[in-house]
Amino acid sequence: MRITAEGLSWSASGTPVLRRVDLDIAPGETVGLIGPNGSGKSSLLRCLAGLRVPDAGTVRYDGVPVRDLGARGIARRVAFVAQDSALDTDLRVADVVGLGRTPFRDRWRGPDAYDRAVVAAALDRVGLTGLAGRPWKGLSGGERQRAHIARAFAQQPYGLLLDEPTNHLDVKHQLQLMELLAGAERTVLVALHDLTLAARHCDRLLLVHDGLLVASGAPADVLTCENLARVFEVDAELSADALGRPAVSYRGPLRDPAPRSAHRSAHRQGTP
Amino acid sequence: MFADLLHPAARAPGAAAAAPYAPLPQPRARARTGMLLAQGLVLAASVAAATRIGSADVGWTDLGRVLGARLGLGTEPLPPLLDSLVWDLRLPRVLMAALVGASLAVCGTVLQAVTRNALADPYLLGVSSGAGAGAVTVVVLGFGAGTLGITGGALAGALLAFAGLLLLLRRTGLDSVRIVLTGVVVGQLFTALTSLVLMASADADTTRAVTHWLLGSMAPARWDAVVVCAVVTPLGLAAALLCANALDGLAFGADTAASLGIGVRRTRMLLLVVTAVLTSVAVATVGAIGFVGLIVPHGVRFLAGPLHRVLLPHAALAGAVFLVWTDALARVAFAPREVPVGVITALIGVPLFLLVLRRRGEL
Numbered sequence: 001m002r003i004t005a006e007g008l009s010w011s012a013s014g015t016p017v018l019r020r021v022d023l024d025i026a027p028g029e030t031v032g033l034i035g036p037n038g039s040g041k042s043s044l045l046r047c048l049a050g051l052r053v054p055d056a057g058t059v060r061y062d063g064v065p066v067r068d069l070g071a072r073g074i075a076r077r078v079a080f081v082a083q084d085s086a087l088d089t090d091l092r093v094a095d096v097v098g099l100g101r102t103p104f105r106d107r108w109r110g111p112d113a114y115d116r117a118v119v120a121a122a123l124d125r126v127g128l129t130g131l132a133g134r135p136w137k138g139l140s141g142g143e144r145q146r147a148h149i150a151r152a153f154a155q156q157p158y159g160l161l162l163d164e165p166t167n168h169l170d171v172k173h174q175l176q177l178m179e180l181l182a183g184a185e186r187t188v189l190v191a192l193h194d195l196t197l198a199a200r201h202c203d204r205l206l207l208v209h210d211g212l213l214v215a216s217g218a219p220a221d222v223l224t225c226e227n228l229a230r231v232f233e234v235d236a237e238l239s240a241d242a243l244g245r246p247a248v249s250y251r252g253p254l255r256d257p258a259p260r261s262a263h264r265s266a267h268r269q270g271t272p
Numbered sequence: 273m274f275a276d277l278l279h280p281a282a283r284a285p286g287a288a289a290a291a292p293y294a295p296l297p298q299p300r301a302r303a304r305t306g307m308l309l310a311q312g313l314v315l316a317a318s319v320a321a322a323t324r325i326g327s328a329d330v331g332w333t334d335l336g337r338v339l340g341a342r343l344g345l346g347t348e349p350l351p352p353l354l355d356s357l358v359w360d361l362r363l364p365r366v367l368m369a370a371l372v373g374a375s376l377a378v379c380g381t382v383l384q385a386v387t388r389n390a391l392a393d394p395y396l397l398g399v400s401s402g403a404g405a406g407a408v409t410v411v412v413l414g415f416g417a418g419t420l421g422i423t424g425g426a427l428a429g430a431l432l433a434f435a436g437l438l439l440l441l442r443r444t445g446l447d448s449v450r451i452v453l454t455g456v457v458v459g460q461l462f463t464a465l466t467s468l469v470l471m472a473s474a475d476a477d478t479t480r481a482v483t484h485w486l487l488g489s490m491a492p493a494r495w496d497a498v499v500v501c502a503v504v505t506p507l508g509l510a511a512a513l514l515c516a517n518a519l520d521g522l523a524f525g526a527d528t529a530a531s532l533g534i535g536v537r538r539t540r541m542l543l544l545v546v547t548a549v550l551t552s553v554a555v556a557t558v559g560a561i562g563f564v565g566l567i568v569p570h571g572v573r574f575l576a577g578p579l580h581r582v583l584l585p586h587a588a589l590a591g592a593v594f595l596v597w598t599d600a601l602a603r604v605a606f607a608p609r610e611v612p613v614g615v616i617t618a619l620i621g622v623p624l625f626l627l628v629l630r631r632r633g634e635l
Binding site for chain 2: 046049050051070071072073074075076078079080082088089090091092095096099100102103104105107108109110117118121122125153154155156157158185
């Protein structure tokens with residue numbers, strides 16, 4: 001499924017967060033969304049997932065405007081994984097993963113054998129089969145994150161939109177998750193903080209800064225010293241790994257950062 | 273066939289058969305149905321037993337004779353006084369307790385899911401106070417008194433309380449711990465308004481009657497109110513059950529729910545109105561009874577699990593049983609004097625409320 005956006009603008013209580021973003025994600029492509037805190041990554045993901053109505057511009061799935069699909073229509077095409085919200089619920093892990101079957105069921109109907117088979121497959125995919133019956137409260141942050149990924153897969157989605165899913169994961173699980181996403185043969189847009197991880201596993205990177213899409217292309221083209229200095233305000237060194245993918249190491253923050261845009265203070269990380 | 277059950281292509285019917293994954297076992301499904309039946313039997317037995325308890329003891333045979341005569345089964349009727357006591361006072365009262373208990377437990381379950389707050393309950397969120405203020409205004413100012421007028425006033429008050437709550441929470445959203453504090457504030461406002469209406473325009477007798485009623489008592493329950501409740505309570509439960517999947521999906525907040533195809537705003541509005549209707553029908557007859565909606569869902573979750581399709585009917589039955597027995601206790605604990613049942617539920621509810629707070633690490 002192809003995900004496109006044309007001239008996407010969105011503002012939160014008068015402050016522009018996204019400004020005329022154009023993007024085109026090809027079917028099966030794994031795209032990393034990178035940018036500093038408050039650059040608009042989360043808002044972009046939410047607009048693409050149909051959770052926010054843009055002030056201007058259109059999001060399309062395979063050419064169909066998202067606003068014509070309805071909440072269920074969107075949910076049957078795209079799964080969205082928000083940053084983990086720690087909370088108090090009595091749900092079990094299998095129940096949480098089973099939520100992914102909601103868009104395919106009548107409102108009052110419970111899960112049937114097919115739903116449970118899909119949940120079993122999703123749990124297996126993220127390696128949580130043994131924890132199916134565990135209460136959510138007893139899970140570690142990493143296990144919760146993987147359960148959310150399983151829930152997204154239980155939606156049998158054509159596209160996956162994920163907001164920093166590698167948070168709370170240890171290195172092994174980060175690598176496993178990224179391999180899972182890259183090998184899933186779905187259209188994937190994943191917001192990431194770890195630039196080297198993004199470069200290793202993504203076909204393409206989108207770099208956002210102050211609500212603008214400032215660079216898009218192969219990891220080696222997007223991760224340049226100039227871009228990292230300008231957008232992330234860091235002094236970075238780039239090397240290539242054995243497969244020619246860029247790896248980022250940092251000398252430190254820039255001593256004399258470029259003057260910040262007046263809008264920055266309004267962009268809080270994780271603004272809902 | 274598709275080995276990958278998680279691929280969109282596997283949505284085609286028959287894909288599951290080819291998939292290598294056995295469905296997760298669901299061992300408790302049958303047990304839960306059995307539990308529901310058992311709870312139904314407990315409720316029926318409780319209603320029958322509680323009907324015997326009170327200022328005048330009624331034997332099992334007396335109960336059978338009243339029912340037989342009234343339902344036209346041709347049994348010999350009781351003396352008119354005893355017959356009237358059972359049929360006109362005791363029975364409607366016990367049935368009302370069952371219906372109101374079920375209503376309040378459903379309201380509490382729904383509100384806890386909609387607000388993602390384990391402490392939500394119509395009483396704590398000020399909805400009961402709103403309904404009380406509306407009902408009292410109708411009674412004291414006298415326009416359209418009578419069951420329907422009072423219920424209408426209560427409904428208007430309950431909806432106003434919800435509107436106030438939503439207005440105060442519009443910046444933080446419903447997914448907030450602040451909701452209970454805000455609810456308490458709204459409740460205080462409506463309690464003050466009730467007092468104002470009473471002081472300004474009611475005589476001493478009305479004030480005393482209204483005060484007693486607002487504490488929550490099943491004594492005024494008559495058949496007309498029972499019939500209204502018997503219609504509204506199942507409808508409310510059915511509406512909540514229709515939203516059962518949405519209530520589960522709300523566990524991770526509005527965005528995640530919406531991404532699962534749930535119409536979050538519409539579901540919330542529908543359920544808040546349902547809650548307001550259930551609460552106001554209860555308050556209009558038996559006053560504001562607190563804590564039933566808070567503690568019953570918590571207790572039932574241990575038995576029925578957190579999924580609302582199962583939880584809601586269990587909560588309704590458990591709430592009914594709970595209030596039938598608390599009301600029976602209210603009748604006999606300080607006999608011949610009767611304690612408002614709201615006082616008893618509060619005495620039981622407050623320690624449990626503190627227990628919930630402690631379990632959540634907020635105390």
